Amino acid sequence: xESPLTIxxxxxxxxxxxxASSDVIIEGDVRxxxxxxxxxxxxxxxxxxxxAITAAGDIRIQExxxxxxxxxxxxxxxxxxxxxxxAMLEAEGxxxxxxxxxxxxxxxxxxxxxxxxxxxxxxxxxxxxxxxAKQAGHKGVEVWxxxxxxxxxxVEKTRVQLGLHPKxxxxxxxxxxSLRDAxxxxxxxxxxxxxxxxxxxxxxxxxxxxxxxxxxxxxxSSALVSSLGAEAAAKTNVRLRSLIAEMALAxxxxxNDSQIKDSKLRELCLQLYHLFVGNGYVAEHFxxxxxxxxxxxxxxxxAFEVTxxxxxxxxxxxGFTELLVENxxxxxxxxxxxxxxxxxxxxxxxxxx
Amino acid sequence: xxxxxxxxxxxxxRRDFSLPVRLVLFATPEMSNITGDRDIPVTMVNISAxxxxxxxxxxxxxxxxxxxxxxxxxxxxxxxxxxxxxxxxKIVRINKTGEGALMLGIEFILLSRDEADRIAKLVxxxxxxxxxxxxx
Numbered sequence: 001x002e003s004p005l006t007i008x009x010x011x012x013x014x015x016x017x018x019x020a021s022s023d024v025i026i027e028g029d030v031r032x033x034x035x036x037x038x039x040x041x042x043x044x045x046x047x048x049x050x051x052a053i054t055a056a057g058d059i060r061i062q063e064x065x066x067x068x069x070x071x072x073x074x075x076x077x078x079x080x081x082x083x084x085x086x087a088m089l090e091a092e093g094x095x096x097x098x099x100x101x102x103x104x105x106x107x108x109x110x111x112x113x114x115x116x117x118x119x120x121x122x123x124x125x126x127x128x129x130x131x132x133a134k135q136a137g138h139k140g141v142e143v144w145x146x147x148x149x150x151x152x153x154x155v156e157k158t159r160v161q162l163g164l165h166p167k168x169x170x171x172x173x174x175x176x177x178s179l180r181d182a183x184x185x186x187x188x189x190x191x192x193x194x195x196x197x198x199x200x201x202x203x204x205x206x207x208x209x210x211x212x213x214x215x216x217x218x219x220x221s222s223a224l225v226s227s228l229g230a231e232a233a234a235k236t237n238v239r240l241r242s243l244i245a246e247m248a249l250a251x252x253x254x255x256n257d258s259q260i261k262d263s264k265l266r267e268l269c270l271q272l273y274h275l276f277v278g279n280g281y282v283a284e285h286f287x288x289x290x291x292x293x294x295x296x297x298x299x300x301x302x303a304f305e306v307t308x309x310x311x312x313x314x315x316x317x318x319g320f321t322e323l324l325v326e327n328x329x330x331x332x333x334x335x336x337x338x339x340x341x342x343x344x345x346x347x348x349x350x351x352x353x
Numbered sequence: 354x355x356x357x358x359x360x361x362x363x364x365x366x367r368r369d370f371s372l373p374v375r376l377v378l379f380a381t382p383e384m385s386n387i388t389g390d391r392d393i394p395v396t397m398v399n400i401s402a403x404x405x406x407x408x409x410x411x412x413x414x415x416x417x418x419x420x421x422x423x424x425x426x427x428x429x430x431x432x433x434x435x436x437x438x439x440x441x442x443k444i445v446r447i448n449k450t451g452e453g454a455l456m457l458g459i460e461f462i463l464l465s466r467d468e469a470d471r472i473a474k475l476v477x478x479x480x481x482x483x484x485x486x487x488x489x
Contacts, residue, residue: 178435245380248424251462270463277439
């Protein structure tokens with residue numbers, strides 16, 4: 001590989017953005033709005049402000065990152081920073097923080113290790129294999145509550161999510177959100193369709209009406225897939241499609257809905273179609289989320305270890321199980337045991353090992 | 354496939370632009386229950402609050418049986434929500450172009466108020482070539 005590109009001072013508007021074909025060494029800071037890209041590694045001797053640094057290899061920022069919510073540091077390998085505040089660190093490998101992380105988003109394909117003060121306050125940490133810190137969360141701040149006429153303590157959530165690669169976690173969260181949307185859509189449509197049928201709709205055969213009522217009374221959403229199985233649920237939806245098709249073929253153009261019976265028929269057809277669409281998405285996203293849940297790539301032995309103090313408001317997700325720390329507690333190791341998150345005092349962990 | 358050259362009928366403001374769209378044949382006047390590959394590969398030509406015009410350039414089993422009056426399931430990928438917008442439409446016009454492609458004129462027949470609003474907003478917000486409407 002070529003010898004490293006060395007920038008003697010800061011990367012700023014004076015130097016312009018850096019897009020190197022080698023490793024990069026920056027003796028000063030990377031200033032606001034600047035970008036640095038390297039196919040190898042990047043070393044910043046000073047600080048990184050709200051900038052973007054991307055490297056296929058490691059990134060080391062000796063002083064720290066003060067991102068103002070906009071910095072994005074992305075490494076194909078590992079990231080090492082002195083401290084980080086209001087920035088996103090994204091590493092395929094591990095992340096090492098020299099002292100503290102405040103309101104940062106830290107994504108790691110391996111582990112996140114806090115050294116020195118070892119303080120994690122606010123923000124989100126997603127790591128596949130583990131997070132190791134001295135202190136997690138914060139005691140919060142006192143603010144005046146106008147409604148109650150007294151001070152109240154506001155604690156910013158610190159979220160730690162372990163066991164899945166950050167990209168897998170993101171895909172799971174997206175699929176779960178889509179599943180919930182689809183379930184809501186299907187359930188509302190079934191309820192509306194039943195209401196319309198009860199109110200009376202003309203122009204549908206008795207047999208078709210009975211079939212519709214049977215389908216509409218089946219358990220809604222993913223419960224349908226769980227109880228009938230994916231194949232049977234799909235067959236039910238095929239039958240629903242036929243019923244909708246027969247009605248849709250007979251519908252006049254929307255602008256020709258001169259009679260109330262046409263409008264009612266169209267509304268029922270619309271609700272059945274929404275149920276059909278909702279059921280289809282439920283099946284798709286149910287399968288996706290199950291695939292991620294059962295993936296052998298997940299590391300359900302990942303651990304969150306805090307050696308000194310954990311404040312209330314720390315939200316821990318191990319695999320797919322969540323735990324909110326409700327009271328301040330001494331250092332502990334959090335692991336998943338028999339489907340539950342268990343906090344084990346570190347003395348016990350030391351004795352076991 | 355059967356084509357007709359029915360006159361253009363527009364009740365809505367229409368904008369010429371392309372949006373990622375998926376078209377699945379739902380039923381034809383002859384067959385209410387179609388099995389097998391029902392995808393019709395299309396590119397959107399224009400859209401209005403009342404319907405859309407799409408171009409078919411490649412063959413598929415569904416293209417062979419599609420006809421005027423067929424019902425199609427339309428998926429529009431809009432950015433604001435994770436799930437695509439799904440609308441049921443009826444093919445009201447099929448024209449052959451000089452280049453051998455098919456143009457399908459589709460009227461939306463099942464659309465909730467919320468879905469109609471989303472499409473109307475999309476049409477209104479998109480900057481592009483426009484054609485004013487004619488009365489139906």
